Amino acid sequence: MAATSELAAEAERLAPAALAGPAGLGRQLVADRTALAGLVIVTVVLVGALAAPALAPHDPDVQDVLHRLQPPSAKHLLGTDQLGRDELSRILHGARVSVFTALAVGLAILLVGLVVGMLSGLAGGLVDGLIMRLVDVLLAFPSLLLALAVVGTLGPGLLHLALAMTAVWWVDYARLVRGLVLAVKERPFVEATRAQGAGGLRIAARHVLPNIASPVIVLATLQTARLLLALAALSFLGLGVGPPTAEWGSMLNDGKDFLADAPQLMLWPGLAITITALGLNLLGDGLRDVLDPNLR
Amino acid sequence: MSAPLLAVEDLTVTFATARGPIEAVRGVSFSVAPGERVGVAGRSGSGKTVSALSITGLLAPTARVSGTMRFAGGDAGGPRSRERRALRGRHIGMIFQDPLSSLNPTLTVGAQIAEPLRAHMHLSRAAARSQAVDLLGQVGLPDANRNVDEYPHRFSGGMRQRAMIAMALACEPTLVIADEPTTALDVTIQAQILELLVEQCEQRDTALLLITHDLGVLAGVAQRIVVMHEGRIVEEAAVDDLFRRPGHPYTAAMLADLALPRRTQADGGRRTPPLLEVTDLTKAFPIVRGEAVRRTVGAVRALDGVSLTVEEGRTLGIVGESGCGKSTLARCILRLVEPSSGGVSFAGRDVLDCDRRELRALRREMQMVFQDPFGSLDPRMTVQQILAEPLQIHGVARSRRARFKRVAELLAMVGLEPEHAARHPRAFSGGQRQRIGIARALATEPALLVLDEPVSSLDVTTRAQILALLEDLQARLGLSYVFVAHDLSLVRSISHRVAVMYLGRIVEIAGRDELFEHPEHPYTQALLSAVPVPDPVRERRRRRIALRGEVQAATVTARGCRFAPRCPRAQPRCTAEDPALLPTRADDHRAACFFPGPAAIHEEVA
Numbered sequence: 001m002a003a004t005s006e007l008a009a010e011a012e013r014l015a016p017a018a019l020a021g022p023a024g025l026g027r028q029l030v031a032d033r034t035a036l037a038g039l040v041i042v043t044v045v046l047v048g049a050l051a052a053p054a055l056a057p058h059d060p061d062v063q064d065v066l067h068r069l070q071p072p073s074a075k076h077l078l079g080t081d082q083l084g085r086d087e088l089s090r091i092l093h094g095a096r097v098s099v100f101t102a103l104a105v106g107l108a109i110l111l112v113g114l115v116v117g118m119l120s121g122l123a124g125g126l127v128d129g130l131i132m133r134l135v136d137v138l139l140a141f142p143s144l145l146l147a148l149a150v151v152g153t154l155g156p157g158l159l160h161l162a163l164a165m166t167a168v169w170w171v172d173y174a175r176l177v178r179g180l181v182l183a184v185k186e187r188p189f190v191e192a193t194r195a196q197g198a199g200g201l202r203i204a205a206r207h208v209l210p211n212i213a214s215p216v217i218v219l220a221t222l223q224t225a226r227l228l229l230a231l232a233a234l235s236f237l238g239l240g241v242g243p244p245t246a247e248w249g250s251m252l253n254d255g256k257d258f259l260a261d262a263p264q265l266m267l268w269p270g271l272a273i274t275i276t277a278l279g280l281n282l283l284g285d286g287l288r289d290v291l292d293p294n295l296r
Numbered sequence: 297m298s299a300p301l302l303a304v305e306d307l308t309v310t311f312a313t314a315r316g317p318i319e320a321v322r323g324v325s326f327s328v329a330p331g332e333r334v335g336v337a338g339r340s341g342s343g344k345t346v347s348a349l350s351i352t353g354l355l356a357p358t359a360r361v362s363g364t365m366r367f368a369g370g371d372a373g374g375p376r377s378r379e380r381r382a383l384r385g386r387h388i389g390m391i392f393q394d395p396l397s398s399l400n401p402t403l404t405v406g407a408q409i410a411e412p413l414r415a416h417m418h419l420s421r422a423a424a425r426s427q428a429v430d431l432l433g434q435v436g437l438p439d440a441n442r443n444v445d446e447y448p449h450r451f452s453g454g455m456r457q458r459a460m461i462a463m464a465l466a467c468e469p470t471l472v473i474a475d476e477p478t479t480a481l482d483v484t485i486q487a488q489i490l491e492l493l494v495e496q497c498e499q500r501d502t503a504l505l506l507i508t509h510d511l512g513v514l515a516g517v518a519q520r521i522v523v524m525h526e527g528r529i530v531e532e533a534a535v536d537d538l539f540r541r542p543g544h545p546y547t548a549a550m551l552a553d554l555a556l557p558r559r560t561q562a563d564g565g566r567r568t569p570p571l572l573e574v575t576d577l578t579k580a581f582p583i584v585r586g587e588a589v590r591r592t593v594g595a596v597r598a599l600d601g602v603s604l605t606v607e608e609g610r611t612l613g614i615v616g617e618s619g620c621g622k623s624t625l626a627r628c629i630l631r632l633v634e635p636s637s638g639g640v641s642f643a644g645r646d647v648l649d650c651d652r653r654e655l656r657a658l659r660r661e662m663q664m665v666f667q668d669p670f671g672s673l674d675p676r677m678t679v680q681q682i683l684a685e686p687l688q689i690h691g692v693a694r695s696r697r698a699r700f701k702r703v704a705e706l707l708a709m710v711g712l713e714p715e716h717a718a719r720h721p722r723a724f725s726g727g728q729r730q731r732i733g734i735a736r737a738l739a740t741e742p743a744l745l746v747l748d749e750p751v752s753s754l755d756v757t758t759r760a761q762i763l764a765l766l767e768d769l770q771a772r773l774g775l776s777y778v779f780v781a782h783d784l785s786l787v788r789s790i791s792h793r794v795a796v797m798y799l800g801r802i803v804e805i806a807g808r809d810e811l812f813e814h815p816e817h818p819y820t821q822a823l824l825s826a827v828p829v830p831d832p833v834r835e836r837r838r839r840r841i842a843l844r845g846e847v848q849a850a851t852v853t854a855r856g857c858r859f860a861p862r863c864p865r866a867q868p869r870c871t872a873e874d875p876a877l878l879p880t881r882a883d884d885h886r887a888a889c890f891f892p893g894p895a896a897i898h899e900e901v902a
Contacts, residue, residue, distance in 0.1 A: 188667075188671035189671060189673055189674045191666070191672075192664070192666055192672040192673075192733070192736070194632060195630055195632055195659065195664040196659065196685060196686040196689055196736070196740075197655075197656040197657075197659035197660060197686070197689050197690060198685070198689050199652075199656070202689065206685075207676075210674075210676040211674070211675070211676055
C-alpha cells in the first residue's frame with residue numbers, strides 16, 4: 001500500500017499544475033498550441049463584438065439601395081447586401097447579437113444545470129430520481145424541435161428564443177454535474193469535512209464545487225459553440241430576431257436569395273459562425289488538456 | 297556459492313523528468329543463486345522496485361538503464377531486447393503488490409493463468425486450462441475447478457494473490473520476483489501467502505527475489521538480504537547476521553523502527569472516569585437485489601452488539617482483519633454512519649439522541665483522523681484553508697488574524713513549519729499529510745480522537761514517527777484515543793486497552809499487556825501468531841496457528857460463534873450457540889469463547 005500511495009503522490013506532483021490557480025492556468029493555455037489558437041480567435045471575436053460601434057465603418061442599418069449587392073471594395077471591405085448596407089458593419093454588429101446571446105444562454109443553462117445537478121447528486125434518493133427522470137425525458141426529445149415548439153407558442157423573438165433554449169439545454173450540465181458530484185461525494189475529504197461538523201451547504205460550496213469545476217468549464221466552452229450554431233439555425237429559420245437587426249443567422253437567411261449573384265452574402269456570416277464555433281471548440285479542447293492532464 | 301542464476305552488474309537507472317534527470321538506482325550489483333531466496337529491503341523511494349522492474353525490462357520508456365545482467369549463465373541482453381522479453385514469464389515470474397489492479401478484470405482467472413502457458417509452452421487451450429486448475433489447487437485456492445472460471449473481482453485479496461502466484465509459477469520459472477506481495481493483505485493472510493511462497497519455491501527449487509519495506513517479513517523467508525537506500529546497496533548479509541549484527545546504521549535504523557517502543561504505560565490500577573461509552577451498538581447494511589423493483593433480501597451485520605468504554609486520557613486499540621467492522625464502529629461512534637441500534641454516550645451526553653445542531657457542537661469535541669492521507673485532504677485547498685475550516689465551522693477563532701495564529705500553532709504542534717500553511721496538500725509526503733490530518737482534528741481542541749488506521753498507508757519509519765507524535769500529543773493534551781488498526785504491533789505500541797474484533801463483534805478485550813501475554817480467544821492467538829517476528833531464528837522455529845480460509849460476511853441469519861468455521865477449537869456447540877463476552881482470567885479480561893485459554897500444543901501445527 002505504501003508504494004501505491006507513494007506513486008500516486010509522485011504522479012500528482014509531476015502532473016502539470018492543473019490546480020496552480022488562474023496565473024498558472026493562463027500560462028499553460030498559452031503554452032498549449034490548440035488552446036492558444038482558440039484563445040486568440042475567441043478574443044478577436046469578443047473584442048470585435050464589444051467594439052463594434054467603434055470599429056464598424058458604417059451604420060449597419062443605413063440602406064443605400066443604389067449601391068446594393070456590391071462586391072468587396074475599398075469603401076465596403078466586405079461589400080454590401082441586397083439593401084446596400086455595409087456587410088462588414090453588419091457582421092461586427094451581428095456578433096453582438098449572436099455571440100452575446102449564445103454567451104447569455106450559455107451562462108443561464110450553466111447555472112440551472114449546475115444547481116439542479118448538484119441538488120440531484122447531493123440529495124440523492126427521491127429528489128435525484130425525479131430530477132433524473134425529467135432529464136431523461138428532455139434528452140429523449142429533440143431539443144431543436146422543442147425550442148421550435150416553444151417559440152411557436154410564444155411567438156418569434158430573441159428573448160423567447162433564449163428562454164426556449166434555456167428550458168431544454170440545461171440537461172447536459174445537470175447530467176454531467178450529477179455524475180461528478182456523485183464521484184466527489186465519495187472522496188474521503190468530504191467525509192473528513194463532515195466529521196469536522198460541516199453542514200451540507202459548506203460541503204457543496206467549498207469542497208464539491210471547486211473539485212468539479214474543471215470539466216464543467218470545459219463543457220461550458222463547447223456548449224457555447226453548440227449554442228451559437230443552434231441560435232444561428234433557429235434565426236435562419238426566422239425564429240430569432242426580426243429585421244432590420246443584424247444577426248448572423250438571419251443574415252444567412254437574407255443572403256440565400258442572392259446566392260447566384262452575391263455568394264459573399266452567405267459566405268461572410270457563415271465564416272463568422274464557423275470561425276467563432278471553431279475558436280470555442282479549440283479553446284474547450286485546450287482547457288480540457290490543461291485542466292485534466294489524465295485525458296491527454 | 298555455485299554459478300549465480302541471476303547476476304546484475306553496476307545497474308544504474310535514470311528517469312528523465314521535467315525537473316531534470318533523477319537517479320533512482322546508482323550502480324547496484326547483486327546476484328541470486330539457483331533456488332536461493334533473497335530479500336531486497338528498503339524504505340519507499342530507495343530504488344528497490346525500480347531495480348526489480350529493470351531486471352524484467354518492464355520499466356517505463358522514460359527510464360535510462362545501464363549496466364549488465366546475466367541470467368543462467370547467458371547474457372540477458374539489453375533492458376528492452378527480445379532476449380529479455382523471452383525471459384519474462386517463461387524463466388522469470390513476477391508477483392506484484394496490488395493483486396486487484398494487476399489482474400485483468402475482463403478475463404477469468406483461468407484465462408490469465410493459461411496465457412503464459414499458451415504463449416511460452418505452446419499448450420493447447422484445453423491443456424492450458426487443466427494446467428491452470430492444477431496450479432490453482434497447488435497454491436491452495438479452494439474449489440479450483442470452479443474458481444478457474446471466475447473473474448478477479450469475485451476473489452478476496454488473499455485469493456487474488458494466490459492466483460498471481462499461480463500465474464507467476466505457471467511456466468516453471470527458475471526465478472520469481474515478488475514486489476511487496478503481502479503489503480496490501482491482512483496479517484493472517486500475509487502469513488498464509490508468505491508460507492505458500494516459500495513452500496512453492498522450495499518444492500520447485502525456484503529462486504525468489506522478495507522486495508519489501510518490512511524487514512520483519514523477510515526474517516522468516518529470505519536466506520540473504522540486500523538493503524537499499526537512496527538507490528544504492530548499503531548492506532548485504534545472510535539473514536541471521538543482518539538481524540543480529542546490522543552492519544550499516546541505516547539497517548539498524550530500519551530494525552529499530554520495527555520494534556515499536558511501548559512508551560504508553562499499560563493499564564495499571566489507576567482508573568479514570570469513562571469519556572466514551574458504547575453499549576450494544578449494532579449496524580446492519582441491507583442487501584438489496586433487483587434492478588427495477590428493489591427489495592431487501594437480507595442484511596449484513598457490520599456491527600453486532602458492540603460494547604466498550606474509553607477512559608479520559610487513555611487509548612483503546614481496536615484490531616481485526618479487514619471486514620471485521622472496525623471502521624464501521626469508528627464511524628458509528630461519530631455518527632458519520634447512523635447505527636441501527638444501541639447507545640453511544642460521550643461525556644455523559646447521548647450522541648445518538650442529538651439533533652443536527654447538538655451533533656455539530658459535539659463534533660467539536662470528538663474528531664477523527666482518517667486512513668488515507670492522500671484522499672482525506674481537499675486537493676484544491678491550501679493547508680491554511682484546511683486547518684482553518686474547523687475553526688470557521690465552530691466559530692472558534694473568529695478573526696482572520698486569530699485563525700492564522702491558531703493554524704501556526706497547530707502546525708507547530710504536529711511538527712510542521714508555519715510556512716507550510718500556504719502550500720497545497722500535494723506538496724507534502726504521506727507522513728506530512730497525516731500530520732496535517734492530525735492537526736485538523738486537533739483544531740477545535742477535542743477530548744476524543746477516533747483514529748481509523750492512521751498509519752496503515754505509511755512506511756515503517758514514518759509510522760514510528762506518527763505514533764510518537766500521537767503519544768506525545770496525548771501526554772500533553774490529555775486526549776483519549778480510539779485507535780483502529782489491522783496491525784497488532786501498532787496497537788500494542790500505543791494502546792492502554794485492546795479490543796479484538798471479528799465479524800462485527802468484540803471477541804476479546806483486555807488491558808494491553810494482559811491481552812498480548814495471555815490471549816484467551818483462539819482468534820487473538822491466531823492473529824498474534826501470524827505477526828512476523830523480526831528475528832530469523834525465532835521465526836524459523838515458531839509454529840503458526842493455521843487459520844482456515846478467510847473472513848466471510850456475517851449475515852443476520854448466521855448462528856453460533858462467528859469464528860467457528862475457521863476455529864481450530866470449534867465444537868458442535870460453537871455453531872449452535874452464541875458465546876457471550878465473559879470475564880476469563882480477570883474481571884477486565886473478557887473473551888467470547890466457550891473454550892477460552894492458552895493455545896494448546898496440538899493446535900500449533902502450521
